[in-house]
Amino acid sequence: MSTGFGDLKVFSGSAHPSLTKEIADFLGIPVGQARLRRFPDSEVSFQIDENIRGADVFIIQPTSNPVDQHLMEMLVMIDAFRRSSAARITAVVPYYGYARQDRKDKPRVPISAKLVANLLSAAGANRVLTMDLHKAQIQGFFDIPVDHLFAAPVIIDYLSRLESDNLTIVSPDAGGAERARAYAKRLDAELAIIDKRRSEDGTAEVMNVIGDVAGRTCILQDDIIDTAGTIVKAAAALKANGAARVFACAVHGVLSGQAIERLESAPIDQVIITDTIPLTTERAKGCRKIKQLSVARLLGQAIRSIHEETSVSSLFV
Numbered sequence: 001m002s003t004g005f006g007d008l009k010v011f012s013g014s015a016h017p018s019l020t021k022e023i024a025d026f027l028g029i030p031v032g033q034a035r036l037r038r039f040p041d042s043e044v045s046f047q048i049d050e051n052i053r054g055a056d057v058f059i060i061q062p063t064s065n066p067v068d069q070h071l072m073e074m075l076v077m078i079d080a081f082r083r084s085s086a087a088r089i090t091a092v093v094p095y096y097g098y099a100r101q102d103r104k105d106k107p108r109v110p111i112s113a114k115l116v117a118n119l120l121s122a123a124g125a126n127r128v129l130t131m132d133l134h135k136a137q138i139q140g141f142f143d144i145p146v147d148h149l150f151a152a153p154v155i156i157d158y159l160s161r162l163e164s165d166n167l168t169i170v171s172p173d174a175g176g177a178e179r180a181r182a183y184a185k186r187l188d189a190e191l192a193i194i195d196k197r198r199s200e201d202g203t204a205e206v207m208n209v210i211g212d213v214a215g216r217t218c219i220l221q222d223d224i225i226d227t228a229g230t231i232v233k234a235a236a237a238l239k240a241n242g243a244a245r246v247f248a249c250a251v252h253g254v255l256s257g258q259a260i261e262r263l264e265s266a267p268i269d270q271v272i273i274t275d276t277i278p279l280t281t282e283r284a285k286g287c288r289k290i291k292q293l294s295v296a297r298l299l300g301q302a303i304r305s306i307h308e309e310t311s312v313s314s315l316f317v
Contacts, residue, residue, distance in 0.1 A: 005056035005087040008307045011048075013061030013077060015070040016278050019094065020060040022296035027304060032057075036073065044076045053085040056307050058129070060299075063097030063116070064277040065256065071097060071116065075123040082124030090306060091125040092299065094276035095252050099134035102141075117141040129302055131276055131295065132223050132251040147312050149302055151251040151274045154293050156186050158272060159249065164217040168192050168243075170209075172220055172234040180221045192218070194234050207237035214242030225250040225273065228259040232266040239267045252276050253284075253292070260284050 011032035012020035024031045033049035059081070061074045074091060081089050101112035117138070120128060127145040139146045159167075167189035171180035177193050184191040192211025218238045225231055225248065235246045246268050253273030260283045263271055271287075274295045279285045298315060305312045 005307070006054035007056065008058070008303070009050075009052060009055045010058045010060065010303070011077065011081075013059065013070060013073045015061045015064055015073070016094070016275075018278065019062075019275055019296055019299075022294060023060060023300045023303065026297055026300035034077075036077070044073050046073075046076050046080050048080055048084055052081060054087045056088050056090075057081050057086040058090045058092050058303050058306075060092040060094070062095035062277055063093060064095050064254070065280070067097040071119070075119055078120070078123040078125050088126045089124060090127045090129055090303075091120050092129045092303070093120075094131045094295065094299065095254075096130050096133055096138070099138055102135050102138055113138050114141040120144075127306070129299070129306065131299070134223060147302055147306065149295075149298060149312075149315055151276070151293075151295050151298070152183065152186070153315075154274060154295055154298060155249055155251070155272060156183060158291075158293055159183075159187060159219060159247075162217065162247070164245075166190075166216045166244075168211065168213055168216045168218045170194060170211070170213070170218050170220045170234070170238065172196075172222055172230050176222055179223065183219075183221050189219075190216070194237060196230070196233075205233060207233055209237055209241045213238050215244050217245045218243040218247070220246065220248040220268075222248075222250045224252045224254055225259065225263075225271070226254040227257045228255070228262045228266075232262045232268070235266050235268045245269050247272065249273070253279070253290070255279075255284055260287055263287065263289055 009032045010024045035047045037045040059077050063071045098112035098116045129147045131149045139148055169180045169184040169189050170192045171177045172194050173196055192213050195208040197206055220234055231248050238246050247270050248268050249272035251274050271289050272291045274293050302312050302315055
C-alpha cells in the first residue's frame with residue numbers, strides 16, 4: 001500500500017536485537033544495516049549503512065538495564081536518522097524506563113517519565129510506539145502521537161489454555177485492581193485483591209487477601225516484576241489463605257537484584273512474562289519457572305498499521 005512515507009525500515013539498538021529480528025521476519029523485511037559501537041570511553045558511535053532518505057523508520061529499543069545506556073543509544077540513533085533525512089522516525093520502546101517516576105509524590109523530586117518524553121521529542125522522534133506503560137497517563141507527557149499497546153491478548157491467550165475451571169485473578173496491590181479486573185473479565189474468572197499495609201509497630205508488611213482464593217488457581221497479575229519482593233510475599237499470602245496453585249504474570253520482566261532466587265524459592269508454579277525485555281543472565285535463561293511469551297507479532301502488526309496509515313485501535317484491547 002502506498003503512503004506519504006517511503007519504504008518501511010526497522011532498525012535495532014543493542015538492547016534487544018532478537019526481538020527486532022523477529023519483528024522484521026514477521027514484516028517480511030530485513031533488519032536495517034547500521035553500525036552501533038562504543039568509543040573507548042563508552043560514548044555511543046552510530047552510523048547508518050544504507051540510504052534512508054524519505055524512509056519510514058522504526059527504531060526498536062526497550063530502555064531496560066542498563067537503562068541510561070540504552071536510552072542514550074536511542075537518542076543518538078534518532079538524531080542520526082533525522083539528520084539523514086528519514087521521512088518519519090518512530091521510537092519503538094517496548095519497555096519505557098523511568099515510568100515509575102511519573103509524579104511528584106515527595107518534595108523536591110523529578111518527574112523523570114516526562115523528562116524522557118521530552119528527550120525523545122527533542123532528539124527528533126515523530127511518534128512513539130510503546131507497551132503497557134506503568135501509568136497510562138504518561139501518554140499525555142508527549143506532544144507527539146503515542147500508540148500504547150497492551151500485551152493482554154498474548155498473556156490472556158496463554159492463560160486461557162491453563163486447563164483450570166476455578167481461576168482467580170489477583171492484584172498484588174490496590175493500584176493494579178483495574179488491570180486485574182480486565183483480565184478476570186476476559187477469562188471469566190473471579191477477582192481478588194491483596195491489601196498491603198504495615199503492622200502497627202511498622203516492622204513488617206501484613207498481606208490481607210480480599211476475595212475467595214481457597215482451593216482455587218490464583219494468577220497474580222502485575223505490569224512489572226522487578227525485585228520480585230511484592231509478588232513473592234503475595235504468593236505466600238495466597239498459599240496461607242488456601243490457594244491450590246499460584247501463577248504470576250507480568251508484561252515486563254525487569255528481574256533485578258535477587259529476583260530470580262526469590263522466584264525459584266517462592267510457592268509459585270510458573271512466572272509468565274513477555275519478551276519486551278530480554279532475559280540477559282544465565283540464571284534467568286535457565287530458570288524453569290519462567291515462561292516468556294513473544295510480543296513480536298503484536299508489535300509487528302502495529303508497525304505495519306502505522307506505516308500503512310490504517311487503524312491501530314484493534315490492537316489496544
